[in-house]
Amino acid sequence: MSSNYRNFRNSVPWLILFLEAVFIALFYFLFSDKDLSFVSYPDFQDVNHMMIFGFGFFLTFLKRYGFSSTGFNLLIIVLGVQCSALMELLSDFRLKMPQEDGLTKITKATVSVTAVVISTGAVLGKTNPVQLVLMTVVEMIFFHISKWINSIFLQVPDNSSMMHVHLFGAYFGLAVSSCCSEPSPRSEKNASTPKSDLLSMLGTLFLWVFWPSFNSVLSMGENWKVIYNTYIALAVSAVTAFTFSAMTTKDGKFRMAHIHSAVLAGGVTLSYTDHRIQYPWIAMILGLLASVITILGSSCLQRCLNPALKIHDSSGVHFTFGFPAVLGALAEVILIAVENE
Amino acid sequence: MSSNYRNFRNSVPWLILFLEAVFIALFYFLFSDKDLSFVSYPDFQDVNHMMIFGFGFFLTFLKRYGFSSTGFNLLIIVLGVQCSALMELLSDFRLKMPQEDGLTKITKATVSVTAVVISTGAVLGKTNPVQLVLMTVVEMIFFHISKWINSIFLQVPDNSSMMHVHLFGAYFGLAVSSCCSEPSPRSEKNASTPKSDLLSMLGTLFLWVFWPSFNSVLSMGENWKVIYNTYIALAVSAVTAFTFSAMTTKDGKFRMAHIHSAVLAGGVTLSYTDHRIQYPWIAMILGLLASVITILGSSCLQRCLNPALKIHDSSGVHFTFGFPAVLGALAEVILIAVENE
Amino acid sequence: MSSNYRNFRNSVPWLILFLEAVFIALFYFLFSDKDLSFVSYPDFQDVNHMMIFGFGFFLTFLKRYGFSSTGFNLLIIVLGVQCSALMELLSDFRLKMPQEDGLTKITKATVSVTAVVISTGAVLGKTNPVQLVLMTVVEMIFFHISKWINSIFLQVPDNSSMMHVHLFGAYFGLAVSSCCSEPSPRSEKNASTPKSDLLSMLGTLFLWVFWPSFNSVLSMGENWKVIYNTYIALAVSAVTAFTFSAMTTKDGKFRMAHIHSAVLAGGVTLSYTDHRIQYPWIAMILGLLASVITILGSSCLQRCLNPALKIHDSSGVHFTFGFPAVLGALAEVILIAVENE
Structure with a gap:
């Protein structure tokens, strides 16, 4: 491990802390309140459950990523949700649209974060934590631009304007992946074991069970x-x-x-x-x-x-x-x- | 493995594909629409969760069945649900009863499939995939006949006419099991390991947590x-x-x-x-x-x-x-x- | 293992059976009925799910406690819930307050039991089953006394009078722990393995996902x-x-x-x-x-x-x-x- 990389690595916590401070400051200025939610809490809970467990275990199929994939998955989701909620607030603010209530905001943010989690699947094993955190922020910004184009230019109704999230996530991930250097294909990092296969199957089952909730949560x-x-x-x-x-x-x-x-x-x-x-x-x-x-x-x-x-x-x-x-x-x-x- | 069995085995995918084609065709002719559902979505979700995770892991107690039991469990459930939904449609059609909405239909179908999953527990380790798929279809037909007898002759009210599902599943499974040849009791297939025991306990906990949902989902x-x-x-x-x-x-x-x-x-x-x-x-x-x-x-x-x-x-x-x-x-x-x- | 301890150990089932008989008898005398519930079933289900899975796996981080921690966790929760529901009934009976419906009762009881489960975390590896069962009953009694003090003397509104449950659980557990003899720190009982770490992370994720339900379930x-x-x-x-x-x-x-x-x-x-x-x-x-x-x-x-x-x-x-x-x-x-x- 070069000393260069070590310095780079030490910057991770400061980068994240800086992001978090920005989030808190922006929430202080932008937030305003609405009371009624059209998203019911059990629906949000299903989507949240699916993101944390489903994608967390879906990505454990590589032997070395047991803990780090469930752990990083959580980190990426919570960063992405805050980032996405802010983008949503900003765009509502600029377009002078009426604000939505808190539960709807975080549900929409959780749905958007799927894009980042899918992209992570494409680059797993080739990126370090700093790159993943940066990718999360950049991808959320691009995703909200694409959503904004959907709403304004393509006249897609609001409840299905973020349903291209899988498409966006997959191809964004592939684009990032093609920029990274390929790991040597024989390296131990790509091996899978029966145990990690079983965990991965567990993730698939979580996704399978909660997918109807995911598709229906924003359809009024x-x-x-x-x-x-x-x-x-x-x-x-x-x-x-x-x-x-x-x-x-x-x-x-x-x-x-x-x-x-x-x-x-x-x-x-x-x-x-x-x-x-x-x-x-x-x-x-x-x-x-x-x-x-x-x-x-x-x-x-x-x-x-x-x-x-x-x-x-x-x-x-x-x-x-x-x-x-x-x-x-x-x-x-x-x-x-x-x-x- | 005899060449006879190999040919037999190769017929599995064609058998399943044929079944699936029949299902799609029958759904095309039989389906009609109703709007309001008396089953709430979170209740259905609980039952679905319990079937996939609870019974999936409940049956992993044998060392060699880690993946195949969770995998086959999924296959059996999705085949059984479609089969059962069709039987329900057919019986409504013949009795000229008013049709139910989609969510109620698949909830009832999921409850019926419990019978098949319980039977699978009795024959695990003694049957091959073809036999399991055939058992699923045959058992669903017999179960709907028994349910029909309950409704018509015994005047059991509609919401509890399928609550004999555990009884039916257990004894149907035992009947099938007594027809199969017994595996040698010392074979490695019957061994369990601490890890598979823990997974099995996980399945039990899922069943325990969601059982109240299962019992209440059809009770209006x-x-x-x-x-x-x-x-x-x-x-x-x-x-x-x-x-x-x-x-x-x-x-x-x-x-x-x-x-x-x-x-x-x-x-x-x-x-x-x-x-x-x-x-x-x-x-x-x-x-x-x-x-x-x-x-x-x-x-x-x-x-x-x-x-x-x-x-x-x-x-x-x-x-x-x-x-x-x-x-x-x-x-x-x-x-x-x-x-x- | 001394013969003294062996006799002690044999008393566990009789102790539990005696408790269970007392519970059934008291439920026979005290129970009365109310119809409407202000707790919705999906909310209760979330809390139940979180208690069984979250705390069950949160405590599996020690290598030797895979099964026993998930198993004992279940035993402690079901004993604690019945004990707590009884204390609630008794206090309503003495204060001549109107009774609550069944679902609200068991939801409140499940929330109280968190105290016991947290205390268990502090004494794990130093207590035997008899001590854990006794601790459950004693802690539930003390917790309800503290809740009663909250309501009567401190005028805390009813829906937040049990929100000191984490505080109570942690310090009660530490108090019990300081009375027990400390195990030798090098003993194999305190070791953790990568696999038990992953299970423990699973528990943390369950707690993380369901915590909003836990905090909101009693807030009308x-x-x-x-x-x-x-x-x-x-x-x-x-x-x-x-x-x-x-x-x-x-x-x-x-x-x-x-x-x-x-x-x-x-x-x-x-x-x-x-x-x-x-x-x-x-x-x-x-x-x-x-x-x-x-x-x-x-x-x-x-x-x-x-x-x-x-x-x-x-x-x-x-x-x-x-x-x-x-x-x-x-x-x-x-x-x-x-x-x-």
């Missing part, structure tokens, strides 16, 4: 339809993941890595379109397609595309979150076109 | 009474489990296997009678009795009955779910008799 | 403000914990033990003042201060105070729960003084 009104569609798409995704995993392996056994990523594909795809789907069979077919492209994408990318483009994607966020989100965006366009005919 | 109206009665019965069961576990072992130490099964006994027993109990002391006494018969049953069965009847019950579903459910059914009969006097 | 009316303030204080605590942990260690790395205790400090501090705080920046500053005194306290206590006072505090409840609760009490006094000016 037609809550139950969103929940039902997301659940049924996730169920079909899970079935398809097991099926295709057994088909694409030579010995006909289920492979953990496939299941790990493909069971969630339906939920990611539905995040755009869930409030627009009238019949469950549409959600089921989207869930099936999402799961198939995730598994096919997983084997294609690792064999051909990634070596060609020199992208190193530690936990496969490209096919886990990127591909299904693109499919969801396409489905949204088609559904709007059909509706308008 | 008198929700809080059901929750209170179930909680207090579970509390007494837990105390009794520790007490009797220390009494029946020679060195006076608590034995994990006892606690693992007996803390849940009160919840199983109350699943029938919870809406009928007026005073908490009745629930407390039922919880105490349930826990006692589970622990006594556990030592009797393993010593005398199972070898005699040649039943091999991998995770003890007979005394964990079977006995307390029988006690619950008896208590229900007595309570109705007392009420009518 | 201004629910959302309490939730928002607690969340933001916990977020700042978590950031500060990471920062100061890196500052106080020589190599600039995060230390698990610090993070383990300091991320929760904000929640403990806010348990008194959460309904009185009007602006989020006050909550943020309290969260920051709480986290700082926890980390500083942790290094001071272990070096100077504990050896001097001959206190042995197994899991550091003094600085994890004691110090932040004292800070919270001070903040409450200051806020009331400012309001009255």
Whole structure:
């Protein structure tokens, strides 16, 4: 470890402390009060639970990251939530929109932070803590700019203006990852053990269980339809993941890595379109397609595309979150076109 | 592994894919829409959480089943939920009853799937994936027939017509288990390790925490009474489990296997009678009795009955779910008799 | 193991069974019914979840206590809840107050039991099961006396009369601990392993996620403000914990033990003042201060105070729960003084 890096490392706590002081100061000036919340507390609690446990364990699949992934995940989420709540306050302040109540603010902030957590999955094992903290702040700023473009120029309604969060997170992470130097592929850092695999499966299950809450938390009104569609798409995704995993392996056994990523594909795809789907069979077919492209994408990318483009994607966020989100965006366009005919 | 079995094994994905196609097609024809749900989303979420985590880890007590039990558990639940939702749709369609909304449908389906998951506990280690998938479909069909008999012939009100789910699951599982060949008792497949024991305890805790939600989710109206009665019965069961576990072992130490099964006994027993109990002391006494018969049953069965009847019950579903459910059914009969006097 | 101790040990089940019989008998005489609950079921479920999982795993950090800590935790909670519900019934009966409904009763009882669970953390590794069971009953009686003093003499409103539960638990535990003989510090009982550290982190995360529910469950009316303030204080605590942990260690790395205790400090501090705080920046500053005194306290206590006072505090409840609760009490006094000016 060079002395240069050591000095760099010692700056981490001061950097974070400085950020925290800025947050407190800005909250002092900007905050104002509203009373009623349209987000119910159990819904927020589900999303919070999913972020801390789901993504915390989803990323423990590398042997050396047991504690640090759950720990850093917490640090990134709490920093990101404060940062995102501030960006929201600033944009409301500039646009002279009415302020929202506290619970809605932190729920929206928690949903935005998903982007950072997904990006972290792509760069895990190649970045140091300082870089992760900086990435959190920078990514939150860019995400809010993209959300602002969505609202102002594309006229996306407010409750779905942040549903591109998986897409944004996956490709932002890949962009950052392609700038970092690739670790030597044989290094012990990339190894996984049965125990870390089990923890990772635990994370997947948390994400699977709470995904309907995530998709429905910001959808005012037609809550139950969103929940039902997301659940049924996730169920079909899970079935398809097991099926295709057994088909694409030579010995006909289920492979953990496939299941790990493909069971969630339906939920990611539905995040755009869930409030627009009238019949469950549409959600089921989207869930099936999402799961198939995730598994096919997983084997294609690792064999051909990634070596060609020199992208190193530690936990496969490209096919886990990127591909299904693109499919969801396409489905949204088609559904709007059909509706308008 | 014989080539015969290998061919058989290769048919798993095609079988599942065929099932999934049938589900999507039937959903296309049968589905119609209703708007208001009498099941609240947090209640459904609790039941879903309990199924995925509780039963997923409850069955990891065998060393070799860490991943496969949580994974298969997910596969069985999502297949079972779709299958059960279809059976429900079909029976509503034939009886020309008004359709229920989506959330109520999947909540009922999730409750029914408990039967399959409990049966899986009895046959774990003796069946291959194809058999498990087939068992899921067959058991769901039989369960809906039994539910239909309950509603039509026994005039059981709709909200408690599926509360025999533990009883059905336990004895269906034992019946299937007695048809399978018994594995050699010394095989490494039946070993447990401290780590798998801890995971299994985790599963028990999930089930314990969410059992009041499970019992109350379909009981319209008198929700809080059901929750209170179930909680207090579970509390007494837990105390009794520790007490009797220390009494029946020679060195006076608590034995994990006892606690693992007996803390849940009160919840199983109350699943029938919870809406009928007026005073908490009745629930407390039922919880105490349930826990006692589970622990006594556990030592009797393993010593005398199972070898005699040649039943091999991998995770003890007979005394964990079977006995307390029988006690619950008896208590229900007595309570109705007392009420009518 | 002396024969004396063995006889003593054999009395555990009879002691517990006797207690349980007393509980059932008293419930038979005292219980009466009310219908509406001001505690919503999802809120109770969150608190229950937090007690069973959060504290269950928070205490698994010692290698030898994997199963026994989660198991005993369950036993202590269910005994404590019944004991506390009875004390509540008795005091309502004597004061001729109107009775509360079942759900409110068990929610209040669950909140009180936190005191016992925190005390257990201080004496872990030095007590046998009989002592723990006796401590549970005695501590619940003393806690209800202290609560009664709060209500009658100090005129604390009913919904915050039990918010000194962390303070009470920490110092009661330390008092009991100073009476026990200290175990030899090199004994294997105090060792921790990476795996037990990860489980312990899991417990911390459960506590962190559900702390807003804990603080808000008994606060009638201004629910959302309490939730928002607690969340933001916990977020700042978590950031500060990471920062100061890196500052106080020589190599600039995060230390698990610090993070383990300091991320929760904000929640403990806010348990008194959460309904009185009007602006989020006050909550943020309290969260920051709480986290700082926890980390500083942790290094001071272990070096100077504990050896001097001959206190042995197994899991550091003094600085994890004691110090932040004292800070919270001070903040409450200051806020009331400012309001009255």
